[in-house]
Amino acid sequence: MKNLYLMLIAALVIVSCSDTDSLNPVNQTRISDATAFATPQRVGQLVLGMYSGVKVGNFYGGRFLNYQDVRGPEFNNERNNGVTNLFTWNFGVQSSTNEVQNFWSAAYTAINRCNVVIGGLETSPITPELKTTFTAEARFLRALSYYSLLTLYAKPYTQDNGASLGVPLRLVAETSGGNNDLVRSSVADVYKQVIDDLNFAELNLPLTNTTAFNNTTRAHRNTAIALKTRVYLSMGKYPEVITEANKIVSSTAPFTATSGVSNAMVPTIQAAFASAAVTVENVFSFPYGPNDLQGTQNGLVHYYNASSVGGSEYSLAPTSITANTGWKTSDSRRNFNVVLLGKTWLHKWTKSQSDPDFVPVIRYSEILLNLSEALTRSSNSLDARAIQLLNAVRGRSDATTVFTSASFTNVQALLDQIAIERRIELLGEGFSSPDIMRLKQNFPAKGLAPSVSTTDTQYLWPIPLNELLYNKLAVQNPGH
């Protein structure tokens, strides 16, 4: 009897009921996809998450800007290290090169984050007004990402009015596998989407984000307009550049934005590169901090700085814009050029990689130069306002140089001077390659890196291997 009793207990113990709670544990550190948009607070964080996507180390966190600069003539590679963009510098990239694959992935991951938010907002418990504002921020960031992709993987719009292949246009959230195949839209179609997104953003973004920090680190109306000036300039649509720029640049000096955030140049360029700078000149920057890093060998300070905070990867080439004799030694922008170990280094970024500098994406001086160039090209004359705009930028750092129409023998001379001013003012900020490409110029040789003409295969980056392998509709760029 006793045995029977014990046997029963034993049998019961063995088959006792299943622990369904333990079989369905809840992850305590990650938010389930089912509830990600469930509260206004989460939605607010999801919006910031889109910014985080664009500012990763492989994108605006540093590498993307470095690619744009080292393709150009300003920098020499010092480390001969394939990990730190050597093949971008010497035009040796292939479809499997890290830079080519990583930038593409980072940009599309950021784009997908925007698409996920745009889709998820529909069901979120926030006001319709906020939904529209957040959608505008998403579309601004999506436009920035698509524009950035075009600058490396597609032929400049100016070469054939955007008739060549652009990049696949992904406008819907991808959260599960399967939708691998998508054709590359034409350059024109991608630009059209970029402009659509920016127009939507301009209409629906707030005029101001109230704090200086948010006015620099989150998109407002002027941010969208500012980016449009850059995009139209890349397309060679100079009247549109003027239309957009005039919305945020006063007709006469001192040039400032007269509505929305009162963007303007600050008295010294150094102030725009100060620690965590969020001045009115910093129209758009990405913030970083000790808990928000770009990652090893990604940050701009690592690439350009040769002091103990940097990695001494790229020095300013002796043949770079630093050799320009018109760039006076008294010009305060030369203070960024530091001589160490017999070489010159760009020290625009100086903070430790464990608490990095903010990364400037749009500064007000760029808009002035965009406008100056557009006015000149559009009118094909020595436009007085164009020269004033040029002087505004030059004069801020070098009061001793003042250009007049007499300074220029012809329109091309003014355009050349504007180009020189862009190279000086925006040195190391990612403008070198796009400026060469939109003007259909060749890349000059520097150091051991060869020159590359507009018809060379390496003029464009290849479409990355990890796209071609799995997207059966993707086509490689010619020659790659």
Next chain:
Amino acid sequence: MRLKLKWVFSLLLAISMQFSFAQETTVSGVVSDASGPIPGANVVVKGSKNGVQTDFDGKYSIKAKVGDVLVASFVGMQDVTVKVGTSNTVNFKLQDGSVLEEVVVVGYGTQKRRDVNGAIAKIDGSRIKDIPVQSFDQALSGAASGVNVSQPNGVLGNQAVIRIRGVNSINLSSYPLIVIDGVPSWNGDNLNQSNAVNNPLANINQADIESIEVLKDASSAAIYGSRAAAGVILITTKKGKAGKFSVNFDSSLSFTSPFNLIPLLNAQQFTDIKNEGLKNAGTPANGTTRGFYTMNDANGNLVDTNWNDIIYRTGAATNHSLSISGGNENTKYFLSAGQLEQEGMFVNNSFRRQTGRFTLDQKVNKWLTLGGTFNYTNSRNNGLSTGSTAGNNFASSGAARLAFAQAPNVGPYNNDGTYNLAPTQIGQGNNLSPLQWVNPQYILDTNTFLSKNDHFISNFYIGVKLAKGLNFKSLYGIDNLLVENIDFLGPLNGDGQQFSGSATNTMNRYSRKSIQNILDYSVRLSDKHDLSALLGSERQYTKIESWGASRRGVSDPFFNEYQGNFSAIVASGNLLTENYLESYFGRVNYDYNKKYFASINARRDGFSAFAPDNKWGNFWGGSLGWALTEENFFRNLVSSDIVNQLRLRASYGVVGNNQGLNDFAASSFYDAGVNGTSGSLFFNRAGNQNLTWETSNKTDFGINFGLFNDRLTGELGYYKNDIDGLILSVPQSASAGIPGNSILANVGSMRNTGYEVTLNAKIIDKGNFKWNASVNVTTQKNVVTSLDANNSDIIVATQLENTNIIRVGESIGNFYIVQTGGVNPANGRRIFYYRDGTAVQYDHSNPVTASRWTKVSDGTVTRAANQALDAKVMGPALPTYFGGLDNTFTYKGFSLNFSLYFSGGNYVYNGTQAGLRDQRVWNNSAEVLTRWQNPGDITAIPRIVFGDNVSNGSSMPISDNLEKGDFMKVRNIAFGYSLPQSLLSKLKLTSFRFYVSAQNVFTFTNYSGFDPEISSNGNANGSPSVDRNSAPMARTISMGFNLGL
């Protein structure tokens, strides 16, 4: 004792004579073996319930009738049967058991070898006890067929790579399930590893291990169901034995040093070679901005630093363990303590372990037994960045690479005794061209990596005898591991520089509990039918909680602890995760007359990581066996003196793999981040609700035999593992923007096949002299049969360098390398081949980058060779055979053992050689002196051109660095002497043995690197046989003694 026995014997004899006519009488006697009486032996009347155990003096008494048959048995001994005659005294003399009587631990129980139908290898604890390693896994190489155990390098405590019958997964773990006393334990792959290598298996004192069983086929492993695909290793620790009170003390002293270091250039040679490179590059040393120059120290002597001397050392180790065991019929206990202190061959690499273990088994009454084990280990791993662990191969502070790459013409210190430092690397000395590497001395002195363990392994069981043959056992076990990782990185040079110094502390709690309930029934249905069955359930809860922070920006060089003063703090090492496995399992074993055997195992597992519809899976394995030697027809054919046992077995089953799978693998998640200083949230993981186990279909055939009365025993086996539903990261087009560009899915398949041979021979057994030898050889062939829908290749990296490929039709992890053809004697350039066979050559000295590549045929400029376009699949990377050879000679008290481990049929990618020949500012191996200099020179070293990182394999892997990996290694030699019995009794000892031994004595190989056994990627499945900047192997010389009271 002997006298007492004689007295008892006489007394018994007298009694038996008096009552010899009784119908049912009490039979008594003594059960003994060669060394004396055996307490706790069983004596039963055959075919009845009637059975007793012998007492402390080996005596028994039992009621029996004349004509009954008494059977005496004891673990590990052959049964002896005696028919009760007229005498009331029956004495049994047991002999060491045949192999068939050996007790084998199986999943949730034990069996006699005779009844085992599956493929199970048993390794006795005594075999590995005195081997000078940090953990038992490192001592297993070559010990059993089908079990390949290799040591990735000589870094202290590095977990051995264990593969049971091949690589059994691609993305999940191929590491076997390790079960310690019934509770699955943690291994190094489960841990959040820092540079201080931490292997939880090292928390088990080798001296506490009774036996190690390896379950290789489905029949034996299926009872572990969803975790059995890579095999199961059962660790059984020592328990007390009734009556045999014993005290054992083991002590040893050992010395460890690296072996097969590669000779390097000295300061003058380095200076000359680098200047020659500058000259050849067209940029000769000019004394002002460029060039390499030696320097003198304060005493005017040339600075000539051999960095090997600064980074490596001879490390000393001591190991002590003390155990007490004993008991009686009702109470058995085992108590042990151990202390190991070991220095590694790297300066700053050390390991300390303190262990305590207590085991108690208490028979409460006829039907109830209680017992348990309590094990506590405190261990400390002091490590350093060696560049020798997976994913760290190119660590810029990796000591193994620094040792050979740092310039020898500068020293660690300045003349004033301060560190020789430049802003981001070592100080220049007189060199004008910038040096690259950090100062190893500063790194060694300043950077610390400490991993401290508190490890509790404990279980408690209740055993209830419900009826004859029917037992119930309930076991509750915990395996809790608390790991504290403490790292400091100095601010002036190396990894800590970007943070201006950082101190990172993390606390990691790995907790597991397991509750098992098992009903076990065995019955003899008649004389010929034996049936046993087992039914059980198990619940296993696992949780990992880690948290920590990194403090950065040290305010003063004085501070090197987390608690010091720093300017910033960021979170580090946070993890909170859990999983749950719920299981029901059963087993039926049947044999007919010990002639025909059949068994079936089954398990149903529910695992929390999968989506609700896919949580449950069924696994099973079945086997059949046939003991030919029990057949009359066979006996008529072959004499039992020639073939004493011969048995055929076959098994098949389906088991699973979930080891290494993320605990929330099926789910989609949004993750939190920081944007500047504000919280952000973003889509970061695309899950797959259809995800389920990988399944392994295992087939096994085997023959076990014993010849000449077990003088020669062995086993021949064949295995086939067909693995389906491999969980792979299925790549998505990058433009889809899926985080990580991939989603896990069950898509791939793979097959492992091979043969196993094991032979054990008592070659000489003549009185005092004995020679026993055993050899095992296993072949393995792996083929990947499918991957994702496109069968896309998976390129596998050795951190920064793509070295291996997983391709359908190839063996897993074959190399993906550009073919090269040595050095062109005409011009000293490395010859590379395009995939189409075109020979091209590289000249780093051409100032125009675009013109460096030319065709060998006509010298025309051509495109650069590169891995994406030109790499070919080469291999195999996995050894096609491996095995061990073990010889033991004993003469009187002397014993000599040597164990060999061999492996081969594969190639090893010697990536370290690329570094040793790299023509940047790195130092080179001395063979670089044989460089090409003049047309017609035949050499392996291309013309030296400063800055050349292409010709020798630094920018892409080249086949000139691919070498055959065949080797035979003298793994261990041990010579010992045991004191004779006569002397022992005078000293009042039961045993005393003194020994000297050497581990990793010598390697026979043609491999030119440190050692062909090196594996830079450790346990990674897809990138075997890569030697990239890894530390060399360690050789250990040890001496010690075992003392028994």
